[in-house]
Amino acid sequence: MAGLLRRGLFVALHHALGQGSYSVCRPALPAVLLGARRTKKTWPVSFPQEELKKRLTPAQYHVTQERGTESAFTGGLTLNKDEGTYTCVVCSTPLFSSDTKFDSGSGWPSFFDLMKEESITVTDDFSYGMHRVEATCSQCGAHLGHLFEDGPRPTGKRYCINSASLGFQAKDATSSTSEGGAAGSSASDGKTEL
Template sequence: MYRPYTGRFPFTSPHSPLNAVVFLLLLFSGACRTKKTWPVKFSEEELRKRLTPMQYHITQQRGTESAFTGEFTHHNEEGTYTCVVCGAQLFSSNSKFDSGSGWPSFFELLKEESVTLSDDFSYGMHRVETTCSQCGGHLGHLFDDGPRPTGKRYCINSASLGFQPKDAASESTTGDEAASSSVSNEKTDL
């Protein structure tokens, strides 16, 4: 369950010097996610074989692709966007919009439980990180500046996504089939 950062550390008093130490640790450690056992697991070796270097860097090392360079930034085909690591369905093309940010943006998830949210304090700022709830792959970040009706903007790296066209999305795929169908066979360099 996601609990937004409130600016206070519950285990110390407001004037404790420990607050400053904890804040600095959070600042330089990045996301504050708890250790979690993800339902779907892959070995590092398998992921390095199956994913491109860019896909691996973004999903496993919490990287970010450059703005306006991703495969799905200006993608307008109807279908379903999936996690490139495990094939979990994340977003419908019906919720995709052009935010002008340079990354694919969505105002709504397919299912609320598709994505896990956690506080991210990397780069000296507070953001909300989005990860796949099935495999823990880093997707991007969530912002509160999206369009109606939700007001949300899921700002997602193209390299963390796969895509199932509308016709293919209606076919039933499971497990390894879903994971392999969402992963490009072409490898690209960073």
């Protein structure tokens, strides 16, 4: 029943804004109305938005805090083949091992399994008039990407993740590396490099 009410509300709002048929046109409604149904109101780790705006690059902030998406094949970690650990760029929680990364051809880093089952929270995402499963960091709530059920064996899962939401720690490195594989952070502004 709730699904029918949500769909009815979506159709009514969509038509009221002159967007035509919801199944054909991409909606112009705010993501707040159409986006993920996050049930968790607080996260174990939180940061003031002003701190995040200073610490993250504009692309990292847009992806992780505003549920943005980087363009396909533009992220610095998409083609990364180094051994190591992929972490949340916001809170450094370990998310994926390079052992589970694969080339999905999608243009975004793709993984078939998590380092720990509890490292990512998944929720329904109804943005753009379709149903997807959003993947967020379970510690800080940062938007990472989406989970699809078309990955390789043994899990059959494909975590399609934005490079801008990831940090990378090389297996042999002693310090964290930022998205794109560059060590540390930019000396000029202290922001993580893209």
